[in-house]
Amino acid sequence: MSGSVVSLSSCFFQNSTLTGDICFFPQGGSLENSNHGERMNQKRPENNSRGSQPRINEMIRIPQVRVISAEGEQLGIMSTFDALNLARNSGLDLVEVASDAKPPVCRIIDYSKFKYQQKKKQAKQHVHQSKLKELRLRPKTGDHDLQVKINKAKEFLNNKDKVLISVMFKGRELAHIEEGEKMMAHVITELETIGKLESPPKQQGKRIACTFIPK
DSSP, rough: OTTOOOOOOEEEEEOOOOTTEEEEEEETTTTTTTTTTHHHHHHHOOOOOOOOOOBBGGGGOOOOEEETTTTOOEEEEEEEHHHHHHHHHHOOOEEEEEEEEESEEEEEHHHHHHHHHHHHHHHHHHHHOOEEEEEEEETTTOHHHHHHHHHEEEEEEETEEEEEEEOOOOOOGGHHHHHHHHHHHHHHHTTTTTTTEEEEEEOOSSSSEEEEEOO
16 A cells, blocks of 8 residues: 555554655654665774784684794694694794785794884884084184084084084184194083094194094
């Protein structure tokens, strides 16, 4: 009976002329959306909270895996259950090391030690590459400017860079090399607290130069 409403003890139903679906709603209540069930059956997106961390032990839910022993021996393909038992019997962990392989590759290792080694490897990749920084002075450099350059040299040394200190001479200044030597001695005294004198002051043509490296 198209368009008719039949009463039941607990609910009503009517034949929808818009969608052709049968819609149920409780007596005295409001009409429920016929697509509600479809939405409920839709798969919810998985919440991946692992980030870049590998799966370990019970987190590995693939039926079969390719296993490498703690000594690096290829044990072949086996069930994840058997692989996990092997790891447990050795007092170690089953760690997925190649998730994209078919089947995934797992290794029996100490996971705590594995994480430490990974962090150590990442730290090495970010080691600062020492650079050679040069500071040029003149015999007539004022006290304020000289202190600014000394502070800059300290900053370079603290940053693990090598510092080349040069006192440059021009024209008649070459007749007063001792003034440059005094300035160089003062700079060395200031930097010896945080740096190590790699090469002592030496006259090279129209300059006196020395090199400091970080301690």
